[in-house]
Amino acid sequence: MPLFGELTSPEIAQFMERNALVLLPIGQTEEHGNHLPLNADTVIAQSITRAAAEQLEDELPVLVMDAIWAGYSGVEVAKWPGTIRVRTRVMADYFFDIIHSLTEMGFRKIATVNGHGHHPAILELVAREIADATGVYIACVEAAKMAAPAVIEGRKSEPGGCIHGGEFETSLLLYLGARVQMDKAHSDDVFTYHSSNFPGDGFAGSKAAFWSTWGIQRSETGIYGDPTVASAxxxxxxxxxxxxxxxDFLREFHSTEATCWD
Ligand SMILES: [Zn+2]
Structure with a gap:
């Protein structure tokens, strides 16, 4: 599977001429409680992106960039060591400049694959700005949303168990062979605030408003969820x-012509 950073400039030009799909995995470095490594979001985003590219490479030209490893996290998780916090506006400019560089080379099919819950709004802002500036419509994929049907069907945790460091991320990292210390996992920090508008976590229903509820429930160890029911x-x-x-999404995205009207 071609990795963007391992190719030469002439090779990149050939991919560009073939209208290659460029995938940018986006992670973060932040605390994930006592049992998961700091790079959990980066590992998840990169692994899902690379596996998809391996499946697609015989059908269409595809390139995978190195994962972005540092981004924006809310202030809550800065209480525990290990969290890098890049400001939202810096991240917006950083995402914009990376993607804008790709459009200036001539790439037209660019998708971000994000594994970190505090990035979607920033990425959607950037997608608007890129389209306005260049006429190129990028796609912003949420790795967790792509897994949602299987999570809803098979989860063992109650709503609130799959937020940060919970059943979802812990299960993925167990499967991927990452450094997971299950003897240090606990269910003390399950998120329990539920209302009709805030059903507990992103897999438990849709929210009618954006309101970060992390300020309501004080996590003791830096996780929001239940990793104890996780499994490989x-x-x-x-x-x-x-x-x-x-x-499925990337096939449709790559094959559909979408440009701003002249
Ligand atoms: Zn995470």
């Missing part, structure tokens, strides 16, 4: 679903 087997199911759904 569930991780495999949600990983496979995420990759399959991502491939």
């Amino acid at each position: 087997e569930f991780g495999e199911k949600i990983f496979t679903t995420a990759v399959a759904n991502l491939c």
